[in-house]
Amino acid sequence: MFADALRYPFADRTRVDGTATCLVALLLAVTLLRLAARLWPDLTFLAPALVGVVPLFAFFGLVGGVLAGDGFPPVATTETLRLAGRLLGVAAVYLLPAAVTVVAVAYVTATGTVPAVLTGVTTAMLATVALLVTVVCAYLLPAAAAVSVREGLRAGLRRNALGGTVSATYFLAWVGAAVLVVLSWSALAATISRSVAALLALGWCAYAHVAAAALIAEGVDRTHHW
Numbered sequence: 016m017f018a019d020a021l022r023y024p025f026a027d028r029t030r031v032d033g034t035a036t037c038l039v040a041l042l043l044a045v046t047l048l049r050l051a052a053r054l055w056p057d058l059t060f061l062a063p064a065l066v067g068v069v070p071l072f073a074f075f076g077l078v079g080g081v082l083a084g085d086g087f088p089p090v091a092t093t094e095t096l097r098l099a100g101r102l103l104g105v106a107a108v109y110l111l112p113a114a115v116t117v118v119a120v121a122y123v124t125a126t127g128t129v130p131a132v133l134t135g136v137t138t139a140m141l142a143t144v145a146l147l148v149t150v151v152c153a154y155l156l157p158a159a160a161a162v163s164v165r166e167g168l169r170a171g172l173r174r175n176a177l178g179g180t181v182s183a184t185y186f187l188a189w190v191g192a193a194v195l196v197v198l199s200w201s202a203l204a205a206t207i208s209r210s211v212a213a214l215l216a217l218g219w220c221a222y223a224h225v226a227a228a229a230l231i232a233e234g235v236d237r238t239h240h241w
Contacts, residue, residue: 016184016237017191020230023081024222033087037077038221040090043070045217074221075099081228082157083164084236098164105163105171109156113149120145154189155180161235179238188234192227199223 024034047067054060073090079098080088088094120141158180163171170176179185199220206212 016188016233017230020191020226020233023229024225029086030225033077033081034221034225036087036090037074037225038218040070040074040077041217041221042214043067044074045213072096072099072103074224075102078102078224078228079160079164081225082161082232084232101163101168101171102160104168105160106156108172109152109159113145113152116145116148153193157189157192157231158185158235161231179235182238184237185234188230192230195223195227195230 023030025031044067047063047070051060051062051064051067054063073095076095076097076099077087077090079102080086080095082102083098088098123141124138155177159171159176161171162173162176199216199222202216203213203220206216
């Protein structure tokens with residue numbers, strides 16, 4: 016399962032082209048969003064920021080096709096847009112509790128103001144809770160996302176979309192995918208200010224996300240009966 020996922024981005028010409036398209040989409044999105052950041056707070060930042068959303072959606076749509084088990088969809092199609100919408104929609108729902116928890120804990124830690132109902136709870140305990148919520152949300156998200164891109168957003172938000180998450184197969188697939196994605200994000204964050212290194216990191220990021228999507232798709236397929 017792991018070897019097949021790692022080979023997936025380069026398994027044939029179609030997949031190589033799809034992975035290269037992911038890289039181009041990421042490159043365009045990062046370039047436009049960096050330009051928008053430089054223009055901030057001038058209102059002209061809106062132009063590159065809004066245009067940068069287009070290649071970002073294309074990237075998520077391409078990854079969504081791999082996660083659905085159907086391979087890379089054509090870029091400029093409603094199918095790609097629909098896959099991106101489903102993927103981002105389910106991500107927003109599952110990551111919202113983690114985001115709210117982290118922000119709340121960060122606020123309490125920064126201000127030192129603990130609500131009365133949490134009297135006696137230490138900052139370390141709050142940080143542990145925030146970490147646990149984040150890990151749980153991150154663990155459940157890929158399974159829900161796989162169901163969402165295949166059957167629709169509503170299906171991905173149902174409880175039975177998470178049935179396979181209790182299996183060892185899904186756990187191993189999630190661990191492998193998480194390692195790939197986290198390493199790619201770390202490389203991108205460390206090299207974002209250096210042009211050549213950043214380009215290499217973007218290439219690794221595109222590869223890692225495609226391989227991670229293929230790995231999750233395989234893990235979900237082995238735990239679900241579609």
